[in-house]
Amino acid sequence: MGLNTSPDAPIPVGQVSRLIGGWIDRLGSVWVEGQITQLSRRPGAGVVFLTLRDPSHDISLSVTCYRLVFDRVGDIVSEGARVVVHAKPEWYAPRGQLSLRASEIRPVGVGELLARLxxxxxxxxxxxxxxxDRKRPLPFxxxxxxxxxxxxxxxxxxxxxxxxxxxxxxxxxxxxxxxxxxxxxxxxxxxxxxxxxxxxxxxxxxxxxxxxxxxxxxxxxxxxxxxxxxxxxxxxxxxxxxxxxxxxxxxxxxxxxxxxxxxxxxxxDVGEELTRIRQLRERALRAVTGLLDREERGLAGVRHRPCMERPQRMVEEREEEVEALLHRGRRTLGHLLDRADSELAHTLARVVSLSPAATLERGYAVLQRADGTVVRSADEVTPDEKLRARVAEGEFTVRVTP
Structure with a gap:
């Protein structure tokens, strides 16, 4: 529609932008062909931004689409690819910028072929x-x-x-x-x-x-x-x-x-395999030679040990140890017997000193009644009673006189 404007009655820029947006909104979706010159696919973002360029007229338009739409061809479409886009024109009033909102992207030529592949x-x-896991190894x-x-x-x-x-x-x-x-x-x-x-x-x-x-x-x-x-x-x-x-x-x-x-x-490669075989043979020879040398040195070391050069030395050393232990045992047993003999002599002396026989040898006598009981008091005997008197050298009978 026409607008009644004049130098004295202009309209604001914002109103012009809104009017342009209204006219563009009434346009339907269109198929647009062009070349992708800029592509912004930020990780985690739900919208992909790209620039569609017409190389023959050097004209570019900004295109936006949801990530789901772009991911359908994301593996085969990159910057420089020619594509056909089904999009609806949009007008961003605050900046006065025209862009396309894409709902489908199709590669052109080789790109379409790659998409099918x-x-x-x-x-x-x-x-x-x-x-x-389906891969099979090749034969050597x-x-x-x-x-x-x-x-x-x-x-x-x-x-x-x-x-x-x-x-x-x-x-x-x-x-x-x-x-x-x-x-x-x-x-x-x-x-x-x-x-x-x-x-x-x-x-x-x-x-x-x-x-x-x-x-x-x-x-x-x-x-x-x-x-x-x-x-x-x-x-x-x-x-x-x-x-x-x-x-x-x-x-x-x-x-x-x-x-x-x-x-x-x-x-x-036959040359490489022969070289590898030669290297393995040399390595095996070095390993076997090293093992034999090490075992030979070990055997020589064992042969030069004193126990191998003069084996009876071990028996002689053990014989000396046995003799030393035997002498030690005899000395220990002798000391034990001497100490036991001394203790026995002391004990015998004590027993002898405490023996009644020793008392009898000093001139004492023991009087016993006929039933064998020892007389300890004069009141225990009666006149004319016969008693047996034991002395150190024997015994005899005595009679009690009143």
Missing amino acids: EQLKKSLAAEGLFAL LPQLIGLVCGRASAAERDVLENARHRWPAVRFEVRNVAVQGVHAVPQVVQAVKDLDALPDVDVIVVARGGGSVEDLLPFSDEQLVRTVADCRTPVVSAIGHEPDTPLLDLVADLRASTPTDAAKKVVP
């Missing part, structure tokens, strides 16, 4: 096809190697030449297939199945040189990934160069960055 990758990973020295590659390709030459240079006796069972185009997937799948069915094949190498994302699409095909996952033979993926990561790299038992790297990882 990312979805397939997540689906297969959820099934456990990329789990580490494969007798027969299955090789799937393009006919007369650089990848085939790199694998064969490097493998035979490292181990000349190694043998290959080669399957030449298309490595790009519409026939690549069925031919590679059939070649892998044929090699897996051969009992003599110890490991399978799928090799291809580098290329664009579109050229490497056959090696991210779901059918090929499931075929490799079902193989009983270990599979090595040698697709492209270091930046290339097809889904075959994730399901294979071992990923090699290049075909040359695959040859180095599958086949041991």
Whole structure:
């Protein structure tokens, strides 16, 4: 709508900003294509800020979206990527700034292709096809190697030449297939199945040189990934160069960055192994020699001990100890007997001194009645009673006189 304004009757800036906001609010959502030039994805924030630029006209618009919307393509969209955004224009009145509120973001061209591959990758990973516990170890020295590659390709030459240079006796069972185009997937799948069915094949190498994302699409095909996952033979993926990561790299038992790297990882180097064997032999010889030298020194030390040079010395030392203990025992027993004899003599002297016989020897006598009782008082006897008198040298009978 038109506004009636004049130099004498202008309207405030705020009213103009609100009017612009009202007009923009009446606009519906639009699909916008552009290139992401700035991307702000702060940890923990619920909103993602980015700038969408039109390279042909050098015009940029600020875009905001919820983190949930951006996380759907966050793994494959970064600064510089071209995207198509479904958004609604918004006007921020306080600053007079136009922006877009995005509800959906889609990659364009290669980005869309990568988005589909990312979805397939997540689906297969959820099934456990990329789990580490499914990886099988490679044999140390494969007798027969299955090789799937393009006919007369650089990848085939790199694998064969490097493998035979490292181990000349190694043998290959080669399957030449298309490595790009519409026939690549069925031919590679059939070649892998044929090699897996051969009992003599110890490991399978799928090799291809580098290329664009579109050229490497056959090696991210779901059918090929499931075929490799079902193989009983270990599979090595040698697709492209270091930046290339097809889904075959994730399901294979071992990923090699290049075909040359695959040859180095599958086949041991005969020179290195001979050097390692020589080093191990030298190390074992040093260990055994050191052990023998140490035991020999120990044996020599034992032989030079006094007890080994003159074994009877131990008996002589024990004999001296026995004799010393015997003399000590005799002395101790003699002292004990002497002390006991002295104590016995003292006791005998005391007994003798206290004996009644000693008293009788001094001239005393003991009077006893006929029944053997000792007379201790004159009142105990009667006149004419016969008593027995005991003296030191014998006894005799006496009569009591009144």
